[in-house]
Amino acid sequence: MKKYLIIALLFVSNSLLAQKKVIDKVVAVVGDNVILQSEVDQQYAQYLVQGTKPDPGIKCYILQNMLSQKLLSQQAVIDSITVNDDEVDEEIDRRMRRSIANAGGQDRLEEFLGRSVLQYKDEIRPDIKEQLVAQKMQAKITEKVEVTPLDVRRFFNEIPKDSLPTFNTEVEVGELVVYPELTKKEKEFYKDKAEALRLRVKSGDNFGTLARLYSQDPGSAADGGELPFFDRQTMAKEFTAWAFKLKEKEMSPVFETEFGFHFLEVLERKGEQVRARHILVIPETTPASLDRAKVEIDSIYKKVIDKKMDFSTAASLYSDNNDTKYNGGMILNYESSNRTTFIPTDKLDPAIFLVVDTMKVGTYSNPEVFADARGKKGYRFLYLRSKTPPHKANLEQDLPKLKDAAYETKVNKVVSEWFEKRRKASYIKIDKEFQSCDVLQEWVTKPVTAKE
Known part of the structure; x- marks a missing residue:
């Protein structure tokens, strides 16, 4: 077929x-x-x-x-x-x-x-x-x-035994992340930088040119800060608030989101969608803010190690990574349609693999500095919940993967x-x-x- x-x-x-x-x-x-x-x-x-x-x-x-x-x-x-x-x-x-x-x-x-x-x-x-x-x-x-459970079982039984796939080592890994928070005084420099750019636009400088030169949004800077149409659920709430408040050709003041300091100009409105352009200035982590993050994560780590709080609860309460905190800190396998927590080690972030490769199941790594995909520095510690050795496919261990294949x-x-x-x-x-x-x-x- x-x-x-x-x-x-x-x-x-x-x-x-x-x-x-x-x-x-x-x-x-x-x-x-x-x-x-x-x-x-x-x-x-x-x-x-x-x-x-x-x-x-x-x-x-x-x-x-x-x-x-x-x-x-x-x-x-x-x-x-x-x-x-x-x-x-x-x-x-x-x-x-x-x-x-x-x-x-x-x-x-x-x-x-x-x-x-x-x-x-x-x-x-x-x-x-x-x-x-x-x-x-x-x-x-x-x-x-x-596909039903019966479909999956039939699919598995139709695979010749000598043709069953072998799955690599898989792990379940959790993470608890703490990013540094700048004080109001530490943020002031970056807010002023964004305000200076906004004033240049108001004075007649080209918005698109300034965005290409100074905006730190990698997804839009090269396009003059322009974003495709978006609705009220797409952007950070502060960004959405200004984008849907302003009229076409109006420009916002400088405002802060989790990504940094922005100002935006509304280009076009279509019903409940807006097209805008913006300039983003990202505050840089300071040594002092990193030190404060270290103190915070060490405190959380001690609670978990001393069994005063389980990892899932700690991640839900304290982790700054929104992609994992609502899943009890567990990293999901996004390549699987079932969003399983089982991740083949060859698909794991290499930096995470280097740490968990030497860990025992049920243990935690020491808090260490890391940089995320955006280059933002923070501290995290990892939890190895399970480790499955290489094996021939079977229904007991590999039901999610077999379900994907059957589908x-x-x-x-x-x-x-x-x-x-x-x-x-x-x-x-x-x-x-x-x-x-x-x-x-x-x-x-x-x-x-x-x-x-």
Whole structure:
């Protein structure tokens, strides 16, 4: 059974290169839609930009996914599945932020593209919209797929015993984090810095230029501080309060969130969504604030070690990491659809692995300084709740993973059957150049012979 990984391969277009579409050779026809050679070449160029080795054979897979996208988008019209402009804008902005970061800045990206970012956004908009529609259509096809415990058991029993996968060592790890808090006096310098930038904007300096030069938000600085449309649940509460209070073209005073000191300007409002730009100044940790954090975490650590408080309670009460504190401090495996706490050691943060690798189950590491993904320093100590050695898959230990695998198999079967039915009911023509592709054999219309 073939797997139609339409969404995974289809969205290879997060990379940088784009070429203007021209009228050229038609390499495929699906219903009323055509696919041009230039479109295939464009996605192949994007594939190469990601640093992969040249492989002309990948064009076969690119065309397969483009064919799949056309079938999905055509069915979406029939089923009245659409995406709104805000969804398209958000996806385009997300991809452009990644592209700008990969290119090393907006100016370098524009130089590479040979056009402005705004022009490029307009060019890719129709493709992005069709991709999002196809994604929604595939989600509808599989929305009723579910697996029962009986399905999982049947799936497991159908795996030949000599083909059972071996799982690496897995651990359950908890963390309790304390970040330094600056005093009002220590924060004053950074607040004044943000205020000075705000006054420059009010005096006529370009907001976007100042954001590119001075904003410390890595996700928006390169784009002049601009953010995609967001609702009231997306941003920090202080940010949301100002964004929804101001009118278009109005600018906020300097205000503080958990990330630092900001000021923002509202660019556009659409109902319950706002598009804004902002400048962020992040206060730096001081030696004194780190010393205070050390005293605090040592106190918490002693309570846990002396069994005056269990780890889960301590993490819920005192940890500054909101991603783990509400889960009793336990780190989740986000690669699993079940968000399990069991994490393969090869998927663990290397800095955490180095610590827990020598720990015994049920013990705690000493509080140590660390830096999070944003570079923010703090103190943390770790708790090793369990450690499962490498083993052959079994229902007792690996039910969540087997459930994921059973679900994926069921989804692939449903999608495959859908495509099989749609291919037979649709007019599809593929250019001779691609008819030799193995992955496209099921798409090639076989000529009817006299005997048939």
